[in-house]
Amino acid sequence: MEITHHDAVKAPLWLLILLQGAVSAASLVVEIVAGRMIAPYVGMSLYTWTAIIAVVLAGFSVGHWWGGRIAALPTPRALRLAGWTMAGAAISTAAATLLLREASGPVLQTLTHPLAAITTLTAAAFFLPSLFAGVPAPILAVAAMRGRAQSERALGAMFAAGAVGAIAGTLLAGFLFVAWLGSVATLAVITATYALAAALFFRLGDVRRGEAVAASVGVVAAFAVGAAALAAPRICDRESAYYCIRTVHLMGAPGEEIRLMVIDHLAHGLSGEADPSLMLTDHGAMLDALPRMRMGGADFAAFVIGGGSYSVPRAWAERGVREVVVSEIDPEVTAQAVEDFWFAEGAADVLHVDARAALQASDRRYDVIVADAFHDIAAPAHLVTEEFFRLVRSRLTDRGVFAVNLIDYTGRLDALAAFVVTLREVFPSVEVWTDATPPAGNERRIFVLLASDTDSPVSAVDIRAPQVKRFAALDAGFLDAIIARKGARKLTDDHAPIARLMGLEPIID
Known part of the structure; x- marks a missing residue:
């Protein structure tokens, strides 16, 4: 032109x-x-x-x-x-x-x-x-x-x-x-x-x-x-550099309020005012009770990855646990827990840093390390790898136990198989605990994995969640069969496709 x-x-x-x-x-x-x-x-x-x-x-x-x-x-x-x-x-x-x-x-x-x-x-x-x-x-x-x-x-x-x-x-x-x-x-x-x-x-x-x-x-x-x-x-009560955070107000027993913390689109904790020790979700109940079972009634020091509504740290403070350190990357999540979820400042030592960085920065050892940061396809990949699990083991005492929650669908179990394979690379004993009732079809199921040097003294426990419910460890042979069928491979810092393994299930159940 x-x-x-x-x-x-x-x-x-x-x-x-x-x-x-x-x-x-x-x-x-x-x-x-x-x-x-x-x-x-x-x-x-x-x-x-x-x-x-x-x-x-x-x-x-x-x-x-x-x-x-x-x-x-x-x-x-x-x-x-x-x-x-x-x-x-x-x-x-x-x-x-x-x-x-x-x-x-x-x-x-x-x-x-x-x-x-x-x-x-x-x-x-x-x-x-x-x-x-x-x-x-x-x-x-x-x-x-x-x-x-x-x-x-x-x-x-x-x-x-x-x-x-x-x-x-x-x-x-x-x-x-x-x-x-x-x-x-x-x-x-x-x-x-x-x-x-x-x-x-x-x-x-x-x-x-x-x-x-x-x-x-x-x-x-x-x-x-x-x-x-x-x-x-x-939409958000608090909009931080990391998340959209909001509180949903629910009603429990007459006169008792229950509150649900929603971070982005996922429920991250359910708490009631009346009884801090009562867990209202399966994953909260297992993360509270299973480590205490492994400690055999003795006092312990704990490191908790992920604060959310702070239900477990609040319960352990109520029970008089000696030391609880929480790594919650977002200070606004902590502020919401203090404002709406009855978490008392000072009930735990809160670190507003990434959990992996926090564990790397100190050689402090704990009896219990709990990872409560995994929800559907939002699992942080750097917290599910062999390298991270080796860091966790180095920060456990001789009697220590690592408890990590996982959500998977019973018709798939690809993520569960990969978790077990990876944890077995690091820990002699890896147990998978869940609701003792058989699944119904391709059911969304909450699991808690316990990794340590020794097996648990029991294979089933009854826990209030909030009604009394039985949770049990899956048979090791059953886990071996799943791993073999899936051809599961360990997760590493170089390759941890956790979102794909968790599956592309419906956003709305």
């Missing part, structure tokens, strides 16, 4: 570079925030981030293709059209929160397969913002080159501005916006950024009076949608 004076843009190159960097930064902020916003509905896992990245890149790709076609037009008209796409980015970004709220129910009820549900929900909320944000890049690059000497340098500067903007947006989202403003307010800031970009594009494109009026209406609409999103009821 022949370049004419009419095609050349009057704006200085620095302004085009600034626009490129700002739009790129804003689009990456939206991508990072997408992970936080979708977590309360489908959780945060490898599958979640895979879907988010794929959807956002698909939006950028379509936007770049569209922007390339627009860039072939005379520069002023191309810039005005870029302004319209920025108005679209502002409106669709502002609407993402409301779309998630409205679409989550129908999508999760219709699509029970996690990958389909996560991808569809992500696309519904974040494809359009990414598409619109992808349009200006080729338009700005062509505008920077037209009518300039050394246009190749201008093109390089525009590419560099996009990359620097993406880096800045990633850092701002991860270290500043989400932690200090929350996801909804962050999207409001991005809405304003896109609206300002739209105004600049219209100005650079010598917008006409009629278009200016329509553009103003679009910007007002974006701010109105953003205000509606900010005014909507909050």
Whole structure:
């Protein structure tokens, strides 16, 4: 295409570079925030981030293709059209929160397969913002080159501005916006950024009076949608750098309140006010009772991985356990437990660091180490490997026991088999405890694995959970048969596909 004076843009190159960097930064902020916003509905896992990245890149790709076609037009008209796409980015970004709220129910009820549900929900909320944000890049690059000497340098500067903007947006989202403003307010800031970009594009494109009026209406609409999103009821009681945390109030016996802690979309603990020693879930009951059974009534020192509602540390404090150290990476989880779950500050020594880092940092040895950080597809891979289990064993006393909970489906048991194989690489004795009743079909089942130097003195125990229930250790021959049938391999720091092993079961039971 022949370049004419009419095609050349009057704006200085620095302004085009600034626009490129700002739009790129804003689009990456939206991508990072997408992970936080979708977590309360489908959780945060490898599958979640895979879907988010794929959807956002698909939006950028379509936007770049569209922007390339627009860039072939005379520069002023191309810039005005870029302004319209920025108005679209502002409106669709502002609407993402409301779309998630409205679409989550129908999508999760219709699509029970996690990958389909996560991808569809992500696309519904974040494809359009990414598409619109992808349009200006080729338009700005062509505008920077037209009518300039050394246009190749201008093109390089525009590419560099996009990359620097993406880096800045990633850092701002991860270290500043989400932690200090929350996801909804962050999207409001991005809405304003896109609206300002739209105004600049219209100005650079010598917008006409009629278009200016329509553009103003679009910007007002974006701010109105953003205000509606900010005014909507909050999903999270606390939104931290790690999680969306909320408390669900339930009723137990007459006059007794029971509270459920939900982190992202998963239940992480159930507690009642009246009796701190009463566990209200199977996994809590086993993690409380089985280590005490192994200690034979003697006092002990314990290290607990994962705080949640702090039900087990609270119970052990009530029972007078000598020392309880809790590694809970998120201080906001602890604050929620203190505020809503009757956990008394000082009842345990709480470390707000990753459990693996905490164990590596000290050679302190414990009689009991409990890992209560595994929920469905959200299991932290670095806490399920042979290397981590060897670290755990090095921090146990001679009589020590490691108790770890695991959720698996009885029709699969791939994750259970891998856990057992890996623990057997490190510990002479590995037991798998669960509800003594036979499973019904492909049942979601909670297991607690005990690993130590010696076997338990009993093979079954009766525990209140909250009614008295019998829990038993699975037969070693049964475990061997599962391992052989599954061809289970140990989990290592190099390869720990725990999300795949846990299976792609329905998000909604």
